Amino acid sequence: MTQRLPPSLTPLDTALAALLSGLEPLSPVELPLSEAAGCIAAGTPLLAAHPHHDIAAADGWALCANDLVGASSYSPLPLPQAPAWVEAGDTMPAGCDCVLDADAVDASGPLVQVLAEGGPGQGVRRGGSDIAERTPAGAEGQPVVAADLLLARIAGLDKLGVRRPRLRIVNVPGATATMHMIAGIARAAGLDVKTCEASARDAVAIADALDTSSCDLILSVGGSGVGRGDATVTALAQRGQVIAHGLALQPGRTAAVAKIGKVPVVALPGSPDHALAAWLALVLPLVDRLSARRPRRRVILPLARKIASSVGIAEIALLAREQHAWMPLAVGEWPLQAIAGADAWLLIPDRDEGFAAGVPIDAYLMRE
Known part of the structure; x- marks a missing residue:
C-alpha cells in the first residue's frame, strides 16, 4: 500500500520538542588525545x-640586561668572567634575564667583551608564558x-x-551516497559513528537494523518518503513510537522522528539536500543536548538580497559570504552546487515571510 503523509504537517518546533523531552547530557568519558578532536x-x-621556570628561547649567551647598558661595538663592555652559554630550552642561570646572539660577545681576546645591549626577556621564554597556571x-x-x-x-x-555521543546510522539500500555524506559530517562533529545497511528495503529488514543497544542516537537514511518502497516509518512503528512523519520543514518534508525506548531516532530522507536540512534542523539540537554543548556561534551580516519564504512551513536558506554580506544561494530547494558553495545556513521560522535586503541576519556557519 502506498504511504501518505498526513494532510497537516507537524511543525518543526513540535517535533523537536518531543525528541528533546527527557533527553539528558551524557556522562563525560576520557579519550586519548588522538580521539578527542571535535568532541x-x-x-x-x-x-x-609551562614552562615551569624561565628557559632560553634561543642559543646564545645568558646575561643580565641591566649590566649591559651602553654596550656596543664602538664601546665594548668588558666582563669580569665569561658568561654562561645556553641552548634553546635550557634553564636560565640565576640572575640572567636575556640571551644575546653568539656574535654579540667577543671572547677572542684576553678580556671577554659584550658588543650589544640586551633587553629583559630577550631570547627568553618566561615561566608560565606558554601556559598560565590553572589554564583549563x-x-x-x-x-x-x-x-x-x-x-x-x-x-x-x-x-x-x-562528551561523545554514539551515533548509529542505518542505511536503507539506495541512499548510500547520502549516508556517507551524513556519516562524514557526524565524524567531523566529534561523534562516535557506526554505520550499517539494512539487508533490504522492507520494514522487517529495516527494523532489524534499528539496534539501540550501543548508541545514544539513531539515524536512518532513505525510505522515509511516500513511495511504495519506503518502509522506514513502518519499521519505526514496529520498534518504537513514531512521533511525526511529515514535517513542516523545507527541505526535509518527508523526514520522520521517533523514539525507541529512550533513544531518539530521526529518519532522514534519501535525497542529500533533504537529509542535510533535517540534520541541521533536527539532529544538531539532539547532538548539542547530549554533548552539553554551549550555543553554537552565529555570524551577523546584512542580507545582500531579500529572501522570500512561505508562512506555515519552516524553510532553511543556504548562504554564501560575499563582500561582508550574506548572499542567499538557495531557499527551500537546494541544488547540490549550492550545498557545496554554502558558508552558512539560516532557519526561517514558519511564522515569517522572509527578510528584506539589508536586514542583519544571524546565520550558523556550515563549518566551524
Whole structure:
C-alpha cells in the first residue's frame, strides 16, 4: 500500500520538542588525545604553568640586561668572567634575564667583551608564558580543537574528558551516497559513528537494523518518503513510537522522528539536500543536548538580497559570504552546487515571510 503523509504537517518546533523531552547530557568519558578532536570538552583539568621556570628561547649567551647598558661595538663592555652559554630550552642561570646572539660577545681576546645591549626577556621564554597556571585544558562545552590538544600534550596529558555521543546510522539500500555524506559530517562533529545497511528495503529488514543497544542516537537514511518502497516509518512503528512523519520543514518534508525506548531516532530522507536540512534542523539540537554543548556561534551580516519564504512551513536558506554580506544561494530547494558553495545556513521560522535586503541576519556557519 502506498504511504501518505498526513494532510497537516507537524511543525518543526513540535517535533523537536518531543525528541528533546527527557533527553539528558551524557556522562563525560576520557579519550586519548588522538580521539578527542571535535568532541565537546567536559570536566577538563586545570594545567600547571609551562614552562615551569624561565628557559632560553634561543642559543646564545645568558646575561643580565641591566649590566649591559651602553654596550656596543664602538664601546665594548668588558666582563669580569665569561658568561654562561645556553641552548634553546635550557634553564636560565640565576640572575640572567636575556640571551644575546653568539656574535654579540667577543671572547677572542684576553678580556671577554659584550658588543650589544640586551633587553629583559630577550631570547627568553618566561615561566608560565606558554601556559598560565590553572589554564583549563579545553573550553567546557566547546569542541576540542588543535590548540587544546597542543596544550594538553605540552602539559604531559595523554587523555581529555569529553562528551561523545554514539551515533548509529542505518542505511536503507539506495541512499548510500547520502549516508556517507551524513556519516562524514557526524565524524567531523566529534561523534562516535557506526554505520550499517539494512539487508533490504522492507520494514522487517529495516527494523532489524534499528539496534539501540550501543548508541545514544539513531539515524536512518532513505525510505522515509511516500513511495511504495519506503518502509522506514513502518519499521519505526514496529520498534518504537513514531512521533511525526511529515514535517513542516523545507527541505526535509518527508523526514520522520521517533523514539525507541529512550533513544531518539530521526529518519532522514534519501535525497542529500533533504537529509542535510533535517540534520541541521533536527539532529544538531539532539547532538548539542547530549554533548552539553554551549550555543553554537552565529555570524551577523546584512542580507545582500531579500529572501522570500512561505508562512506555515519552516524553510532553511543556504548562504554564501560575499563582500561582508550574506548572499542567499538557495531557499527551500537546494541544488547540490549550492550545498557545496554554502558558508552558512539560516532557519526561517514558519511564522515569517522572509527578510528584506539589508536586514542583519544571524546565520550558523556550515563549518566551524
